[in-house]
Amino acid sequence: MSSPILEVKSVSKSFGNIKALDNVDFYLQKGVVHGLLGENGAGKSSLMNVLSGIYLPESGTIKIKNQNIHKMNPDIASSFGVGMVHQEFRLIESFTIKDNLTLSKANIFTDNFEEAYEKYSEIFTLNSSYLTPINELSVGEKQKVEIMKLIFKNSEIMLLDEPTAVLTPQETLQLKESLDQLSQEDDKTIVLITHKLKEIKDFTERIFVMKNGKMVAKNLETEKVTDQELIELMMGEVKTSNFKKDNKKGDVKLEVKDISLTNSEQFKSLDDISFTIQSGEILGVAGVSGNGQVELANVICGIEKEFQGRVLINSQDVSKKGVKSRKKLSLSYIPENRLGVGLAPGVSVLDNSAIKEYFKASYGPHLSKGKMLGYLNDLIKQFAIKAPDVKAEISTLSGGNMQKLLMGRELISNPEVIVAAQPTRGLDVSAVEAIHKLIINQRDKGSAVLLISEDLDELFKLSDRIIVLYEGRVVKEVGIDSATIETIGYAMAGIDE
Amino acid sequence: MNKYILSKKLYRNELATFYSFLIGFLIALAVGSLILFIQEKNPFDVFSLMLKLSIGSVNSLSNSLNKAIPLILAGLGISIINSVKLWNIGAEGQIFMGAIALNFVYINTSINNSQIYILLLLVSGFLGGAFCILFPAITKVLFGVNEIITTLLTNYIVFGLTIYLINGAWKDPASLNFPAAAYVNESVYLPTVLGKLSSGFLICILFTLIAYYIKDKSVFGYEMRIAGGSELTAIYAGISAKQKAFFAMLIGGGFAGLAGAIELLSQTHRVSTGISQGFGYTAIIVAAITGMRPIGIFLVGCLFGALTIGGSVIQTIGVSSYIAEIIQATTLFGALIAQFFFSYEILKKDEND
Structure with missing residues (x-):
């Protein structure tokens, strides 16, 4: 095999105490579609940002076209033909397709734009005139323009970060064909970053797998590797539970019946979901993010109103009820987005501590600061929160203390139904342990808990049952005793056994 | 090589806004004095007259x-x-x-x-x-x-x-x-x-x-x-x-x-x-x-x-009455700049950090 067009050797990059990249090796062959597989937070995006010159690594070497590059930056990366499509589009919405494509100073089709546009719009099956403004295009079409931008900049190495996340199945199929054509006819080197197993098998010839900042498998031949091998590489070992699962279960506290949710673009983010949770039971929801978890939580908690189906709390139909009346029926919600949804940035610790039940500190229009303070002091004591100045902005707290405040606020009233989404994301080990204890403790007090998590260790450790969401559907439901990492992993990747 | 970055202070002095105002007002008085000085007026005389005629009775x-x-x-x-x-x-x-x-x-x-x-x-x-x-x-x-x-x-x-x-x-x-x-x-x-x-x-x-x-x-x-x-x-x-x-x-x-x-x-x-x-x-x-x-x-x-x-x-x-408006506007400028320094701090940062 010829020498690689791009070669990365023992690259490391840390953010604070977290090693995003740990001695990573990576290399690409010209004209080949590569896959980079890994869970969220495995380091895929960090690696791509190093290649495109956005992050400067602390150590390691980068070699492109046999040239050593010492101080990588975005300009150098682009002059060596490295281009990246980010998950968030970087298009100028009010400009036309043509303006966006020719914006770069590296544009190579200055004289023969129309010819080039004809050729590539055909490859990408983009049926719009190049005079169409971007804001009139669908999400899938924008994605196509983003990728075409790389071609117009003459990028030979194209890094695509989760390009299929926003596409429908048909569009995904089209994208595969376009990429095949680009690699075969134009000799483009392509990297597809994803956590979807099926796509990586369909799209690519070679696979790299990352886990916890390390490259755990290099240059696997797609045809020779099995799904199971990939899942094991990607997920690693799952530790067995160290909490007792002899909890007593009682009446059904939360029932969800035939929930479907269709967004304005006719995309079904939830498709006919039903389940029940009993008192004293934790139901884990596994799934790669973006498969309907946030929407499901929002439907249950009353934030999302335009859904079909029914939500029952304590056998009482609350489908038509708002957020506050569901809270009064003893529902608590710990949202995935800690700062921004669960807590309001720029607002004091004190104000944030009262968000769930501030109306309990009111007399008519009057809000009692004294009552709020008393309540916060209870929280601080009971949940061991470190908050040096309660009148200071919430962001003065550490991540772990913010989450403890949020959990405490939602749990102190001993709710009967708890929806917790990604409750330990981004926290250090001791904070994770503390949060887990809180959830188990709440289970033992008889709460019904819906635990949404991407962390399989966490789900296996805490749950009594696990359901798997894939593309808005429940594709698997298993009791914890019969659940294995393989069955869950397959279901998360959308593969039928 | 060291880089300097602006970082938002987590804790602000409770009285920061008041101090910012005072600083802004002093800057405004200084600017006003300068303008009066250029016009060959004694700033002290003008300000004391303003004081007397605005709150003196x-x-x-x-x-x-x-x-x-x-x-x-x-x-x-x-x-x-x-x-x-x-x-x-x-x-x-x-x-x-x-x-x-x-x-x-x-x-x-x-x-x-x-x-x-x-x-x-x-x-x-x-x-x-x-x-x-x-x-x-x-x-x-x-x-x-x-x-x-x-x-x-x-x-x-x-x-x-x-x-x-x-x-x-x-x-x-x-x-x-x-x-x-x-x-x-x-x-x-x-x-x-x-x-x-x-x-x-x-x-x-x-x-x-x-x-x-x-x-x-x-x-x-x-x-x-x-x-x-x-x-x-x-x-x-x-x-x-x-x-x-x-x-x-x-x-x-x-x-x-x-x-x-x-x-x-x-x-x-x-x-x-x-x-x-x-x-x-x-x-x-x-x-x-x-x-x-x-x-x-x-x-x-x-x-x-x-x-x-x-x-x-x-x-x-x-003396033009605009001197009062100059003082008002400059107070805002000065106060906003002072508020900025109460809210942010300049940190030295290693480039690879």
């Missing part, structure tokens, strides 16, 4: 406080709207609209009891101000149209409406071609309480307390803070962020409208272009300097009122 003090009334009321309105992190640039228009609404009600009604009549007229002024911001509030809530633009534009519309009315339908035949509406009857003038000090100042104190209560002590104020912090958090908490924004805007507009009504009933006694001399714009400075705190707005409003009076009297010794 009951008469001059009451003049100053009368000038402070519209600044304070409009500033309070701006601060209430800012609780949901929105900006009201339309206080000037709302002041005029308050006066127009008052005159409309005055022309079309008649009540013998002058106290009740005054109360009715003040309420109509408040509602006029609220009406003036209704369109920006609706477009903000329904379509997300930038309120800075729409409130600014309503100023021009309302000023045009004022010109139209005082040259047309409401033009006073007795005004000898001076464009103004007819005077209101003396029975509805706001009485004075001390020297020339209008009883409007008492209303002003009352509304300062009301604004303080709304912002700091009420459920509505709490809900506004959460909605202003994050719309998603508000929705999560079951608070309608849009509803809070809508009512905050109407209330804030009403405060400015009330300022227009008091100005008419205590100073101009008729609708004319003299209802406001840019009070709605100066009020933005007052509100911004104080970090949107009602009590601060009251105090700085009084100071700015005195500055305006001081500025107008020093014309008698050949």
